[in-house]
Amino acid sequence: MSSCIVAFCCERSAYPAADLAGKLKLHYPENIRVIRVPCAGRVDLIHILKAFEKGAAAVLVLGCEDGACHHITGNTRAKERVEYCNMLLKEIEADGRHVAMFNLSPNEPHKFVRAVNEITKRIKESRR
Numbered sequence: 001m002s003s004c005i006v007a008f009c010c011e012r013s014a015y016p017a018a019d020l021a022g023k024l025k026l027h028y029p030e031n032i033r034v035i036r037v038p039c040a041g042r043v044d045l046i047h048i049l050k051a052f053e054k055g056a057a058a059v060l061v062l063g064c065e066d067g068a069c070h071h072i073t074g075n076t077r078a079k080e081r082v083e084y085c086n087m088l089l090k091e092i093e094a095d096g097r098h099v100a101m102f103n104l105s106p107n108e109p110h111k112f113v114r115a116v117n118e119i120t121k122r123i124k125e126s127r128r
Contacts, residue, residue: 004031004080004100005119006051007060011036012070015064016106021113028116032059040064040101041074046097058098058119062112065103075103098122 008107015036021028033056037043038065048059061082063075082101089097100122102115 003055003057004033004036005029005058005060005116005123006056007032007034007062007116008037008047010040010063010074011038013064013068013106014040014102014104017062017104017108020107021109023111024109024115025097026109028113029120032116039069039071039074040078041069041071041076043078045053045081045085045088047088048081052094052097055074058100060115060119061099061101062115063101063103065105098109098126 007014007018009018015034018034040061043061046070048061051059061078063078064070069075079101082099085099089099098119100115100119102111104111104115
């Protein structure tokens with residue numbers, strides 16, 4: 001799993017968007033590892049840290065758009081966890097570790113690709 005990007009994708013929004021990106025043959029980095037989750041709100045701090053422990057260069061949490069979460073507040077909980085994780089990583093000076101949250105709908109494959117490209121750009125910039 002070294003230097004890959006782990007993307008936890010909500011099965012109702014981000015996962016269909018990622019699937020559609022593949023079907024449309026949209027180009028994005030090959031080092032992305034998509035993990036389907038029932039809701040972005042189910043991604044806990046331990047899951048993010050475990051991905052880093054296994055060698056991930058970055059972790060994306062991709063959930064529903066604001067106000068459109070099937071589980072009502074799942075995307076809000078996920079955003080709070082991502083912010084908390086970033087605070088912890090900064091506190092322990094874990095330079096080069098990137099965690100980001102993106103919200104998208106199932107019919108936004110281009111937004112999925114933009115999210116992956118954005119985190120890839122952050123990784124490259126931090127390595128300079």
